[in-house]
Amino acid sequence: MNTNTRSKLAIPDDLTKRREMLKDRLDPKKQRIVVCGDTGCTVCGSRELVPVIEKVLQERGLAKKVELKIAGCLGFCENGPLVLVFPGAVFYQQVQAEDAEEIVEKTVLQGEIIERLLYTDSADGRKITCAYDIPFYKLQKRVLLETGWYIDPLDIDDYIAHGGYAALAKVLGEMTPEGVIAEMKKAGLRGRGGAGFPTGLKWEFCRASAGDEKYILCNADEGDPGAFMDRSLLEGNPHAVLEGIIISAYAVGAKEGIIYIRIEYPTAVLKIEQAVRQARELGLLGRDILGSGFDFEVAISKGAGAFVCGEETALIRAAEGKVGEPRQKPPYPADVGFGGKPTVINNVETFVNVPLIINRGAAAYHEIGTESSGGTKIFCLVGKVKNSGLVEVPFGTTLRQIIFGIGGGIKNGKRFKAVQTGGPSGGCLPEEMLDLKVDFKDLAQAGSIMGSGGMIVMDEDTCVVDVARYFLQFLKSESCGKCFSCRVGIQRMLEIYERITTGAGSIEDLDLLEELAVTVKDASMCGLGQTSANPVLSTLRYFREEYLAHVRDKRCPAGVCRPLFRYSIDKELCIGCGSCAEQCQAEAIVETEEGSYSINPELCTRCGVCMEICVADAIIKG
Amino acid sequence: MVQIALNGLRVEVDEGMTILEAARFYGIAIPTLCYLEGLSPYGACRLCLVEIGSPGQSKLVTSCTYRVEEGLIVRTDSDWVIKRRKMLIELYLATCPSSKVIQDLASKYHVTSVRFTPWYEDCILCGLCVRMCAEQMQGKAIGFAHRGSNRKVTTPFDKESEVCRLCGGCMYVCPACQSRCQGPQEEQPVCNACLNLQQPCLDYFDDKMCFMDPCVACELDTNRELKVKRRL
Numbered sequence A: 001m002n003t004n005t006r007s008k009l010a011i012p013d014d015l016t017k018r019r020e021m022l023k024d025r026l027d028p029k030k031q032r033i034v035v036c037g038d039t040g041c042t043v044c045g046s047r048e049l050v051p052v053i054e055k056v057l058q059e060r061g062l063a064k065k066v067e068l069k070i071a072g073c074l075g076f077c078e079n080g081p082l083v084l085v086f087p088g089a090v091f092y093q094q095v096q097a098e099d100a101e102e103i104v105e106k107t108v109l110q111g112e113i114i115e116r117l118l119y120t121d122s123a124d125g126r127k128i129t130c131a132y133d134i135p136f137y138k139l140q141k142r143v144l145l146e147t148g149w150y151i152d153p154l155d156i157d158d159y160i161a162h163g164g165y166a167a168l169a170k171v172l173g174e175m176t177p178e179g180v181i182a183e184m185k186k187a188g189l190r191g192r193g194g195a196g197f198p199t200g201l202k203w204e205f206c207r208a209s210a211g212d213e214k215y216i217l218c219n220a221d222e223g224d225p226g227a228f229m230d231r232s233l234l235e236g237n238p239h240a241v242l243e244g245i246i247i248s249a250y251a252v253g254a255k256e257g258i259i260y261i262r263i264e265y266p267t268a269v270l271k272i273e274q275a276v277r278q279a280r281e282l283g284l285l286g287r288d289i290l291g292s293g294f295d296f297e298v299a300i301s302k303g304a305g306a307f308v309c310g311e312e313t314a315l316i317r318a319a320e321g322k323v324g325e326p327r328q329k330p331p332y333p334a335d336v337g338f339g340g341k342p343t344v345i346n347n348v349e350t351f352v353n354v355p356l357i358i359n360r361g362a363a364a365y366h367e368i369g370t371e372s373s374g375g376t377k378i379f380c381l382v383g384k385v386k387n388s389g390l391v392e393v394p395f396g397t398t399l400r401q402i403i404f405g406i407g408g409g410i411k412n413g414k415r416f417k418a419v420q421t422g423g424p425s426g427g428c429l430p431e432e433m434l435d436l437k438v439d440f441k442d443l444a445q446a447g448s449i450m451g452s453g454g455m456i457v458m459d460e461d462t463c464v465v466d467v468a469r470y471f472l473q474f475l476k477s478e479s480c481g482k483c484f485s486c487r488v489g490i491q492r493m494l495e496i497y498e499r500i501t502t503g504a505g506s507i508e509d510l511d512l513l514e515e516l517a518v519t520v521k522d523a524s525m526c527g528l529g530q531t532s533a534n535p536v537l538s539t540l541r542y543f544r545e546e547y548l549a550h551v552r553d554k555r556c557p558a559g560v561c562r563p564l565f566r567y568s569i570d571k572e573l574c575i576g577c578g579s580c581a582e583q584c585q586a587e588a589i590v591e592t593e594e595g596s597y598s599i600n601p602e603l604c605t606r607c608g609v610c611m612e613i614c615v616a617d618a619i620i621k622g
Numbered sequence B: 001m002v003q004i005a006l007n008g009l010r011v012e013v014d015e016g017m018t019i020l021e022a023a024r025f026y027g028i029a030i031p032t033l034c035y036l037e038g039l040s041p042y043g044a045c046r047l048c049l050v051e052i053g054s055p056g057q058s059k060l061v062t063s064c065t066y067r068v069e070e071g072l073i074v075r076t077d078s079d080w081v082i083k084r085r086k087m088l089i090e091l092y093l094a095t096c097p098s099s100k101v102i103q104d105l106a107s108k109y110h111v112t113s114v115r116f117t118p119w120y121e122d123c124i125l126c127g128l129c130v131r132m133c134a135e136q137m138q139g140k141a142i143g144f145a146h147r148g149s150n151r152k153v154t155t156p157f158d159k160e161s162e163v164c165r166l167c168g169g170c171m172y173v174c175p176a177c178q179s180r181c182q183g184p185q186e187e188q189p190v191c192n193a194c195l196n197l198q199q200p201c202l203d204y205f206d207d208k209m210c211f212m213d214p215c216v217a218c219e220l221d222t223n224r225e226l227k228v229k230r231r232l
């Protein structure tokens, strides 16, 4: 059989045969160069690398022998563009076009390592060659992300060669829908979209719902600022998402599915479209899939990108072509969903776990994670950590392990202050909470949420009052605006923040803020409004002192809220060079009689230029 | 029929009824701003909050959109409900002090002070006008546009409507402008109730309606600066 032909896979055996034919793709000795093609690395120039490497391989006559792959996100976005060279998983970072020839020349041809492109361990300054030895990767449990290193997301055969669609064949050939649902329950799979609802239970409700016409919706809206787990999965391994969707459709009894994806993800859209096309060509979508008698089709719906459209009821409306506004539950989508029909709606990452559970078996899968949440969770670790990027860890890993182990601690020798989990409506947790195990329940008890997996680390230079204000600002424009409590409550909270951060706040404002926040939380209809108070309430709970400093002492300890701190010059340290006065745009710095300089706080705009410029470190902020 | 516990009373109500309908049927008052018999329930004003579920596991839901179910425990005036409701009324007062409907609500529920800067809005986005127009007048001349703090009621593309029949139904149901009230103002914190029953727009125009934003007539009436300032 020629694998280039797109002949339909009529029975499970055809799939096995095809995989057999593709066996040599798995050869561990095969030489391979993997270039990260995800957005982060692309921005840093990874796409320019590809034609250069191609050309060099061509010139050396290696085009056949050495495989060149453009992968999805390799995870360590901080250090892009990333290149992996196999065998050996040699990890090169910040690779530029001029390095390409050398990589082929030295590493591919002679197995020589290029020191300058290696990762240097932030702890001991050691150079590390193999990706698996880098603490950032070593301390993770990359069961979902790992495949992205080996397969070409645009080629279904690559996925098949690496065991793809085997779970689907197994489900269709050997399992009943009830059996699949039972397996999901046993695996302890919970939705990764935010709420953590048990997936098996959700499927069971929908399966039990009356009617023959049912739908599967894949939530690929991912609207949290700074979160890109779902995008990476869609770009790196789109077939895994698709396989999960088809299996869920079989379990629920749906004949049609919709992937609702935000249009701001053009590459992800392209890849999932390609995946659907290829799967259809091979008969993995359509009528009588693998000869099982099961029919299923998938459509792709592109969302225009309102954050609130990620909420399931709003998403259903948006997919129906209506205004994306949430509605009151019950009825739940499992009873009344798309087009009024029973619908299962799951997150991208949730779907990717499904084939994994079938392949490994629920029990083995559940060995990872906690009692109540099986498996791993992908986080977007960003902010003031040394190593930022995509991080996959088992449920139950502590925040400390993630931030200080994988993340390598805080940048520039600063102190850790807070970590914000769960996107805009998550909460800020302080140092005392670092040993908290990351889990849906524990995070909620601590006043934050899991959300879809955003994790923003903040250091001592961050003002948590300002952070809370920032998130409210986002929610103010992203709320749908229907509930009076959410729309007006958020704006009124912002008004209070405006006062607090400009020095006009009072102690009573803090009580008012709290009263308002709980009202917004209790009185609003959907998850957006109900969680919008989290940034406010969690910072009030853990960082009250900082609020008090703002309202009582009119001082911003972190030096962020401009009206609430000052720059001054330490006369002892000032060497009288005058460069600060030269650079000050506000002309706020004047020479004193003793030959040093001083800053007029009335004129100073708190831009901080003087502090950067002073060679004597004589400028004091506070 | 289903049985529910309404403020501790065991009562029977028709299946499919909302909590609000059931409560009203039994003579229990729940304040509303976006509900009107004859229009579909909308759940935007959040004033009709009630507490449902057994103590310890209860939550607040809007009674106008929540349908009764067998064994449902409902408390319409628990401490929790009253606290949140009063805060909402305070927010309404600060948003739209010139609405007599809102001033009356405040008096009824003992909201006597406002801790926020008044905005003098002409609309609370309750959506009554939109539903009135679509469901009773078969007009569909107005609807919501934008989201979040920019949400407003308007005609498609803010153009003068070709389908509006100038029936006035929208104004008739509007809680924000059906009767005007001076409201507590800086110099004069007393509500001069009912001094100004005439919609200001009618003094100036024959055919302009309250769905214009900014409403030309109301702009003349209120302090424009205040409106500009509050948009953060």
Ligand SMILES: Cc1cc2nc3c(=O)[nH]c(=O)nc-3n(C[C@H](O)[C@H](O)[C@H](O)COP(=O)(O)O)c2cc1C
Residues within 6 Å of the ligand: A190, A191, A192, A193, A194, A195, A196, A197, A199, A219, A220, A221, A222, A223, A224, A307, A308, A309, A310, A311, A312, A313, A345, A346, A347, A348, A350, A452, A526, A527, A528
């Ligand atoms: C404001 C808001 C935004 C949301 N955005 C997303 C999103 O971008 N992606 C997502 O998968 N779920 C999002 N959710 C959660 C969904 O409503 C829903 O719970 C989820 O898609 C269910 O899938 P799961 O069970 O697999 O988690 C959002 C919820 C709210 C309230």
Ligand code: SF4
Residues within 6 Å of the ligand: A308, A325, A326, A327, A478, A479, A480, A481, A482, A483, A484, A486, A487, A524, A525, A526, A527, A528, A529, A530
């Ligand atoms: S809580 Fe906010 S986002 Fe949700 S429905 Fe209400 S107004 Fe819209």
Ligand code: SF4
Residues within 6 Å of the ligand: B129, B132, B133, B134, B137, B139, B140, B141, B142, B163, B164, B165, B166, B167, B168, B169, B170, B171, B209, B211
């Ligand atoms: S006046 Fe116009 S907008 Fe108002 S209800 Fe009548 S038709 Fe609708």
Ligand code: SF4
Residues within 6 Å of the ligand: B122, B123, B124, B125, B126, B127, B128, B129, B130, B153, B170, B173, B174, B175, B176, B177, B210, B211
């Ligand atoms: S114009 Fe009046 S009726 Fe219409 S939404 Fe605004 S407040 Fe409600």
Ligand code: FES
Residues within 6 Å of the ligand: B031, B032, B033, B034, B035, B042, B043, B044, B045, B046, B047, B048, B049, B062, B063, B064, B065
């Ligand atoms: S009357 Fe129920 S929300 Fe307005």
